[in-house]
Amino acid sequence: MLRIGVVGHGLRVGGFLRSTMNTLEPDFRIVGVVDPDEKRARGLMRDCDKADAKFYPTIDEMIRQAKPDGIFVGTRCNLHTPIAVELAKYDIPIFLEKPVAVSMEQALALQDAFAKSKAPVVVSFPLRVTPLCARAIEMVRNGAVGEVMHITGLNYVSYGTVYYEFGYRNYEVTQGLFLQKATHDFDYIMELANSPIKRISANWIRGRIFGGDKPEDLMCSQCPEAHQCPESPQNRIRNNSGGVLEDHLCVFSKACGNLKDGINEEASNAIFEFESGAIGSYVQLVFVRREGCRGAIVTGPKGKLSFDWKNDDGIHYVEHHRPYQTTVTLGTGGTIAHSGGDIELARNFIDVIRYGAKSCSPIQAGLRSVFTCLAAREAAQTHRWVDVRQVEC
Numbered sequence: 001m002l003r004i005g006v007v008g009h010g011l012r013v014g015g016f017l018r019s020t021m022n023t024l025e026p027d028f029r030i031v032g033v034v035d036p037d038e039k040r041a042r043g044l045m046r047d048c049d050k051a052d053a054k055f056y057p058t059i060d061e062m063i064r065q066a067k068p069d070g071i072f073v074g075t076r077c078n079l080h081t082p083i084a085v086e087l088a089k090y091d092i093p094i095f096l097e098k099p100v101a102v103s104m105e106q107a108l109a110l111q112d113a114f115a116k117s118k119a120p121v122v123v124s125f126p127l128r129v130t131p132l133c134a135r136a137i138e139m140v141r142n143g144a145v146g147e148v149m150h151i152t153g154l155n156y157v158s159y160g161t162v163y164y165e166f167g168y169r170n171y172e173v174t175q176g177l178f179l180q181k182a183t184h185d186f187d188y189i190m191e192l193a194n195s196p197i198k199r200i201s202a203n204w205i206r207g208r209i210f211g212g213d214k215p216e217d218l219m220c221s222q223c224p225e226a227h228q229c230p231e232s233p234q235n236r237i238r239n240n241s242g243g244v245l246e247d248h249l250c251v252f253s254k255a256c257g258n259l260k261d262g263i264n265e266e267a268s269n270a271i272f273e274f275e276s277g278a279i280g281s282y283v284q285l286v287f288v289r290r291e292g293c294r295g296a297i298v299t300g301p302k303g304k305l306s307f308d309w310k311n312d313d314g315i316h317y318v319e320h321h322r323p324y325q326t327t328v329t330l331g332t333g334g335t336i337a338h339s340g341g342d343i344e345l346a347r348n349f350i351d352v353i354r355y356g357a358k359s360c361s362p363i364q365a366g367l368r369s370v371f372t373c374l375a376a377r378e379a380a381q382t383h384r385w386v387d388v389r390q391v392e393c
């Protein structure tokens with residue numbers, strides 16, 4: 001039986017253990033948890049864990065007394081680094097939520113801690129290991145498009161109100177949507193390119209759609225404008241526009257932040273120069289409704305390959321100079337969490353614990369993505385090209 005420890009047992013880790021891990025390997029137990037909200041954390045567990053899991057006031061006590069084989073870190077974004085730095089001392093495999101850091105200071109501290117640590121880390125980047133992306137990477141590396149010349153990444157998020165009506169709206173915690181969201185995309189894009197991003201330029205719009213002057217804790221049920229507001233539960237239901245369909249926090253609230261102190265961007269563009277000489281771009285938009293898309297187009301002198309996790313399961317491949325094109329589809333469909341990425345992460349983490357397997361998403365990948373996100377944010381703030389700090393991957 002695998003003994004699992006958790007620091008921050010919230011929605012993400014709760015769902016991952018209860019559903020993904022349980023599907024793959026039901027024979028595990030949560031033996032120790034550090035989380036200040038014990039009641040909520042227990043409520044998110046399987047019945048067997050609900051009964052058995054012990055809560056500890058500190059990480060050290062949890063590790064010494066519960067003796068976990070592997071530890072999940074699922075706190076909010078700004079705590080990932082300090083917790084990972086503390087865990088680095090114990091040499092126990094760590095499953096670390098993204099983004100692995102939210103500032104340059106944190107990222108450097110994390111890099112330093114893991115330069116000396118033997119603890120293997122699986123960073124929670126499901127997209128890079130989805131069957132769709134893994135196959136696209138394989139095709140590109142086998143020369144399907146020739147040398148990669150250009151990559152476009154698209155992320156039109158149809159559920160983007162979450163960044164203004166949940167805890168994600170707290171800018172102090174998230175530090176914006178390059179770090180919170182694009183960290184996944186920059187990661188898989190660099191895997192597709194088989195090259196890090198060396199320089200980046202970016203722009204954004206912020207505070208033009210969401211955020212505003214409404215009180216910090218305003219709920220739709222207390223709002224005199226709910227009747228006309230497109231974001232009230234009744235109008236979202238009428239318009240089939242998604243988001244939370246029950247009473248929720250106002251997305252036009254002061255609590256979403258402001259331009260001076262920081263607010264999640266509604267749309268952003270990034271332009272890349274890869275170390276390999278390829279170029280690329282990325283668009284992220286969080287105010288579309290119903291029809292989103294997330295995926296990439298990779299182009300080289302021989303051909304073009306594209307996929308979109310949201311709209312179909314295929315990799316579309318066109319050869320430029322031969323009369324062929326094909327679509328590679330998945331036999332099983334894309335109904336599992338994160339298009340099959342979570343189960344691959346879980347499988348790898350179990351192998352890391354049991355057999356000392358290589359991490360499919362090591363700490364260096366998490367850091368590489370964070371440095372790229374920080375450079376993108378700086379580029380958008382300063383309207384300048386920014387060099388990305390490089391990591392040996």
Ligand SMILES: NC(=O)c1ccc[n+]([C@@H]2O[C@H](COP(=O)([O-])OP(=O)(O)OC[C@H]3O[C@@H](n4cnc5c(N)ncnc54)[C@H](O)[C@@H]3O)[C@@H](O)[C@H]2O)c1
Pocket residue numbers: 007008009010011012013034035036037040041074075076077078079097098099124125126167180338
């Ligand atoms: N990889 C992915 O695809 C993916 C998907 C969703 C969320 N996430 C990430 O997961 C993280 C958690 O998101 P969530 O929605 O589960 O949030 P959540 O608020 O539900 O969970 C956070 C948990 O951390 C606990 N916590 C707070 N302070 C703590 C501390 N000092 N020590 C230990 N525990 C503490 C909270 O009580 C809570 O249970 C976020 O950083 C988010 O970016 C990743």
